[in-house]
Amino acid sequence: MNKLLLETRELRKTFGALVATDGVDFDVREGETHAVIGPNGAGKTTFIKQISGELRPDSGEIRFAGDDITALPAPQRSHKGLARSFQITSIYREFSALENVALAVQAHAGHSFRFWRAAREDPALTGPAIRILEEIGLDRRKDVLAANLSHGEQRQLEIAMALATRPRLLLLDEPVAGMGTDESQRMIELLATLKGEKTIVLVEHDMDAVFTLADRISVLVYGRIIATGTPVEIRANQEVRAAYLGEDS
Amino acid sequence: MITTRNWILVAILLLLGAVPAAAAYFEQPFYLDLLRRVMIFAIAAVSLNLILGYGGMVSFGHAAYLGIGGYAVGILAHHGIHSGWLQWGLAIGASALVALAIGAISVRTSGIYFIMITLAFTQMLYYLGISIEEYGGDDGMRVPVRSQFSGLVDLNDGTQFYFLVLGILAASLFLVHRLVNSRFGMVLQAIRSNEARTRAIGFSPYPYRLAAFVISGAMCGLAGALLVNHTAYLTPEFMNWTRSGELMFMVILGGIATSAGPLLGAAVLLLLEDVLQGWSLLPREAVRDHWQLYLGIFLVLVVLFARRGLAGLLPGKNE
Incomplete structure (x- = not known):
């Protein structure tokens, strides 16, 4: 056992x-x-x-x-x-799908008191995020605002964010x-x-x-x-x- | 990558750079003075936008830092210390420290509690200013000697002072632009957008919100140092709650969480104030005495019909 x-x-x-x-x-x-x-x-x-x-x-x-x-x-x-998805969809609606997942990657990539470099152009964050979106089948929707995803896609995005925290x-x-x-x-x-x-x-x-x-x-x-x-x-x-x-x- | 709207913002700054020459040509030095005031308030509004716009922390006490910056300069000047390095250094340092103390307590709260706590602290500082007779008390005091920078810039020269303010404004805009797009800024916006989610993916909001609060306070303290040099007069009114309200108005009117918003908001609010007070086309009494009414109507219209504020009306994509 x-x-x-x-x-x-x-x-x-x-x-x-x-x-x-x-x-x-x-x-x-x-x-x-x-x-x-x-x-x-x-x-x-x-x-x-x-x-x-x-x-x-x-x-x-x-x-x-x-x-x-x-x-x-x-x-x-x-x-x-421990990672969690929520009963009522809980995502960053005004961020793109990619940014949502990249934030979850970022949360587990050391502290975020980094004030200067653009996070959206940081391959250390976007790279893993894109791989997870591919895994989950959302990669073609990565640049769509989370608010504009369908309900089903938003639920998938939640799973992707949970997975991004490894x-x-x-x-x-x-x-x-x-x-x-x-x-x-x-x-x-x-x-x-x-x-x-x-x-x-x-x-x-x-x-x-x-x-x-x-x-x-x-x-x-x-x-x-x-x-x-x-x-x-x-x-x-x-x-x-x-x-x-x-x-x- | 620079968006259309940020190019417009750069263009506005370049236009502001041409104002001294134009004012000299048309012999209208008054406008130099007015726009310098606009830019100083814009710096304060830019700092407020960092926490209010991007951080979702509705600070109703931001005038506190205008006051601390002002008093830092005024008090040192009162005791014969005119070095701008020291005065402005103290303005920034003291503002950061006070913001750290106020923030340590207030950023744990949110919504209406945050608004009330920030307001309460600022009122305390306001009454402190009133009570200290040594530095003018209720009436305030003149600060006749402007900050001195080892002969590098002469603030008594209107044009030099103007360009210094413009430079600091541009630097503030650039700094906030970098900040909000950095990892730090992404966390800050994530907390505003969805705090429960942000905690669930592993961020503790408190240190990030507090850091933003301190940066914002320090930046506004610098605006306070500029303002007292601009007015050459220090009063507790720097910290009046209506001042905090004006700063909020500027940010909301210009468009919260937009890069150009605070500058547009400060410009429109202060210029409109000036125009309405001096308008001679309408019956004087009706306008001059009630200019705030017209301003109020305008603000209501903007809030109703331009959800992203004035910056939202600019061509280009919403940020």
Whole structure:
């Protein structure tokens, strides 16, 4: 069995009376694609935000690659190898696709207290950025303003920016949300190419994506993980069917 | 690569370079004075544009640095030190230091809190200026001897002073142009555009925003040193909150986050002010007493119909 890359222990987060994360123990093995599913309001995004460092848990521990990162702010977690895509598309709308990715490259190319040379003409930044855009299939759109990309392309750009930070773990928050059938199919294919190469935590509503991509699935309901297992196990789990899958069928 | 709009900006600077000769030819020295004032405010507006435009930090207290620069010169002159090197060095250094202190607290905040904190600090400095009788208190004091530069430039010579201001303006524009296109500038604009994303890809915004705040303050301090040499009079009014507002107006009117914007904004605001106050075509009372009303209407129209300000109306691509 591969060693653990990410683990959370007894993670807890409340907002007033609402317990959004209720003592979550969660493991991600190096190299696996681990999906987190759950009905709306189950606390999936709150959970992801604690892993990425945008929210501080009330109690509990988060370990990444053996280190306790519970108190580490988001930028430092990025430097440890955690990258995240957002549920609601989060890009630099007034920058070109290339500039978006180049910024992510720049964030991991030493400090940016460099005041004189034009960053847009720096091959140390644009070179890697173009290669990632090629990988992701956006290279022909590199000079288009991010705001003018289609929704699907913007979602791809998010993935490209995450990849540009050369992460060990990709946290993907609903990467196919709001996509048409064709677009989401293309995104699933893209993610399939990353599967195995990268460790991925995939939060997703789209069951096609989840059952196509995930090695393991954890089911989050009312802030608790009620089951973790392979897709086959999860499909067969009575509690999951009652709490979640049953609602849809 | 130089954009069409930056060529226009270069052309404007060249035109400004021709003004002294024209003013002498037409025997209108007043215009030399007016345009020198415009350029000094343009330098201040350029510095504000760095943080307000590119950094998204709406500083409503930028006049503080005009004041600190002014007081640095005025206080040294008051004690008999007229060396421009020392005076202007102190103006820049003290402004940077104060900006570091104010920035250390304020750049952690954003939006309305940032506006209020920067305003509050500037008000504190304003009342400090009023309270120090030694340096003129409320009334201010004359600064009759201009800064001296080992005989290199003579600020008492209107034309030399004019060209010095023009040179500093051009240097400020170039500096900010390089800054905002550098790695540093890209981070600054990234933070303005999407802070959560910027943190997620691994940048801590705080040191970058603070550095921009300090650079901007230092540059504005230099404008303050120029301004007190221009007016030969130092008053706490340098730091009045309405002054901070004017600087913001210049940046917004000219077009935020554009290279030519601050200069255009400063020029149009100050020239319009001058024209409206002296206009003789309309009934005098109505215009002279209410010129701010007309100015206000104009500003509202620009903000409504020219989203990128005056610079956005220039030919060429939006930056």
